[in-house]
Amino acid sequence: MKASAASVAGFDVARVRADFPLLARRVHDKPLVYFDSANTAQKPVGVIEAVDRYYRQFNANVARAVHQLGAEATSAYEGARDRLARFINAASREEVVLTSGTTQAINLVAWSWALPQLQPGDEILVSTMEHHANIVPWQLVCERSGARLKVAPIDARGELALDAFVAALTPGVKLAAVTHVSNVLGTINPIAELARATRRRGIPLLVDGSQAAPHLAVDVRALGCDFYALTGHKLFGPTGTGALWARAELLERMPPLFGGGEMIDEVRFEGTTFAAPPHRFEAGTPNIAGFVGLTAALDYLDGLGHVAVQAHEAALLEHLTQALRALPGVRIFGEAAHKVPVVSFLVDGAHAHDLATLLDHEGIALRSGHHCAHPLMRFLGVPATLRASLAFYNTHAEIEQFVAALTRVRRLLA
Numbered sequence: 018m019k020a021s022a023a024s025v026a027g028f029d030v031a032r033v034r035a036d037f038p039l040l041a042r043r044v045h046d047k048p049l050v051y052f053d054s055a056n057t058a059q060k061p062v063g064v065i066e067a068v069d070r071y072y073r074q075f076n077a078n079v080a081r082a083v084h085q086l087g088a089e090a091t092s093a094y095e096g097a098r099d100r101l102a103r104f105i106n107a108a109s110r111e112e113v114v115l116t117s118g119t120t121q122a123i124n125l126v127a128w129s130w131a132l133p134q135l136q137p138g139d140e141i142l143v144s145t146m147e148h149h150a151n152i153v154p155w156q157l158v159c160e161r162s163g164a165r166l167k168v169a170p171i172d173a174r175g176e177l178a179l180d181a182f183v184a185a186l187t188p189g190v191k192l193a194a195v196t197h198v199s200n201v202l203g204t205i206n207p208i209a210e211l212a213r214a215t216r217r218r219g220i221p222l223l224v225d226g227s228q229a230a231p232h233l234a235v236d237v238r239a240l241g242c243d244f245y246a247l248t249g250h251k252l253f254g255p256t257g258t259g260a261l262w263a264r265a266e267l268l269e270r271m272p273p274l275f276g277g278g279e280m281i282d283e284v285r286f287e288g289t290t291f292a293a294p295p296h297r298f299e300a301g302t303p304n305i306a307g308f309v310g311l312t313a314a315l316d317y318l319d320g321l322g323h324v325a326v327q328a329h330e331a332a333l334l335e336h337l338t339q340a341l342r343a344l345p346g347v348r349i350f351g352e353a354a355h356k357v358p359v360v361s362f363l364v365d366g367a368h369a370h371d372l373a374t375l376l377d378h379e380g381i382a383l384r385s386g387h388h389c390a391h392p393l394m395r396f397l398g399v400p401a402t403l404r405a406s407l408a409f410y411n412t413h414a415e416i417e418q419f420v421a422a423l424t425r426v427r428r429l430l431a
């Protein structure tokens with residue numbers, strides 16, 4: 018498809034942008050171009066108002082009080098679980114553990130599911146393109162247990178090498194943990210295919226869905242994986258929200274990780290019995306306001322329609338990629354056949370941080386650095402990249418502004 022400045026049929030980006038108050042602001046006296054949504058996404062007014070309404074009208078703790086406010090807060094919090102279950106097509110709401118984000122979700126699986134069964138010599142399989150959140154928890158439990166981390170390679174285009182991944186699924190592997198979408202390369206991994214391979218060998222597959230859920234329709238049952246982690250703030254919801262989805266039979270076997278209120282059945286000084294999943298994993302007062310906001314974010318996202326969002330984002334990705342390719346001395350990292358609109362790149366002779374700083378002064382927010390993916394940076398042979406990460410609220414005009422600004426500021430560094 019040729020890069021096109023035309024709107025995708027059925028998707029009115031101007032109307033969508035009007036729902037995001039922050040996108041109207043100016044930065045350094047320039048109109049903001051927000052190309053950092055993979056870092057955290059902006060929030061529609063419906064999310065902001067839902068959080069505001071919660072604090073104004075029914076702020077109370079959940080699962081404790083019998084009064085009306087407590088009932089309303091509990092119903093809203095548990096409603097978020099229902100909403101998430103529907104969003105990812107979980108078989109039941111009990112399979113959805115509410116967490117503070119992906120990091121907590123993956124750590125829960127590492128410490129509660131993996132550690133109790135890991136033996137010296139066992140292996141956890143990850144890939145070269147993982148975020149630190151899907152590396153470090155495994156390293157920690159490997160250190161405790163004597164297990165070791167094994168790494169499935171990627172190729173020069175930034176795609177997972179499927180044959181090598183399958184070959185790595187040897188009997189010592191107790192879990193494979195792979196990202197659905199790379200936060201650096203934008204690569205969409207073929208999770209259903211990976212899950213078929215892991216399933217055949219009886220190896221559970223954990224999927225880090227942080228960067229996939231904002232762009233793709235996630236159906237955990239169709240994917241066939243065993244654990245799926247996501248984070249609310251990249252999904253246009255509040256920070257400090259997220260979820261772990263796991264097959265019911267896996268959650269049933271997991272001991273609690275944190276102890277405290279809300280997660281118990283009965284407490285005696287002689288010993289405690291625990292609540293059934295998912296509450297067993299939700300000790301203490303949760304981020305109630307955040308989950309009220311996340312519910313509104315998922316309603317908003319589903320209201321836009323995944324087909325229209327994906328068509329608009331595909332056109333943005335094509336436009337951005339072609340525009341960057343047309344600039345001399347620009348090197349793009351990640352040329353996978355299937356990508357979300359996340360493009361990492363470097364410009365000859367210019368340091369990524371210097372360019373990001375100069376671009377900020379042009380009103381353009383994008384990230385520079387290692388993107389919490391040190392091993393991937395090492396594979397790419399660079400210490401850092403610039404990353405433009407777009408969402409459905411971005412426009413072709415913003416891409417033109419960005420490319421013009423990049424052309425201007427790189428001259429300053431020449």
Ligand code: PLP
Nearest residue numbers: 118119120148150200225227248
């Ligand atoms: N995994 C991926 C691929 C990510 O991009 C991120 C955040 O950048 C995370 C995990 C961690 O998410 P959080 O910090 O919200 O827990």
